[in-house]
Amino acid sequence: MRLKRIEIIDRATTRLTDFCRSVTPNSQSVMECESIGEYQSATQTAYNVKQEQRSDGYKYKVSLDTDAQTVSVSLTK
Numbered sequence: 001m002r003l004k005r006i007e008i009i010d011r012a013t014t015r016l017t018d019f020c021r022s023v024t025p026n027s028q029s030v031m032e033c034e035s036i037g038e039y040q041s042a043t044q045t046a047y048n049v050k051q052e053q054r055s056d057g058y059k060y061k062v063s064l065d066t067d068a069q070t071v072s073v074s075l076t077k
Contacts, residue, residue, distance in 0.1 A: 060075065
């Protein structure tokens with residue numbers, strides 16, 4: 001069995017880059033987009049964060065779902 005906890009973040013006070021960077025090894029940052037413009041912005045932000053180096057040895061992984069218009073960022077070794 002897998003358990004998942006979802007937390008809604010206030011978009012007005014959180015930058016997308018900070019949201020992507022705040023992912024932990026056991027979590028996933030998911031951006032649910034309401035328009036194609038939001039989806040493109042979230043995708044670009046996620047790929048920009050993916051290029052950054054982390055000091056803990058993890059790398060960012062970006063997953064896209066064009067049907068649901070979601071962009072997910074997680075960590076991988």
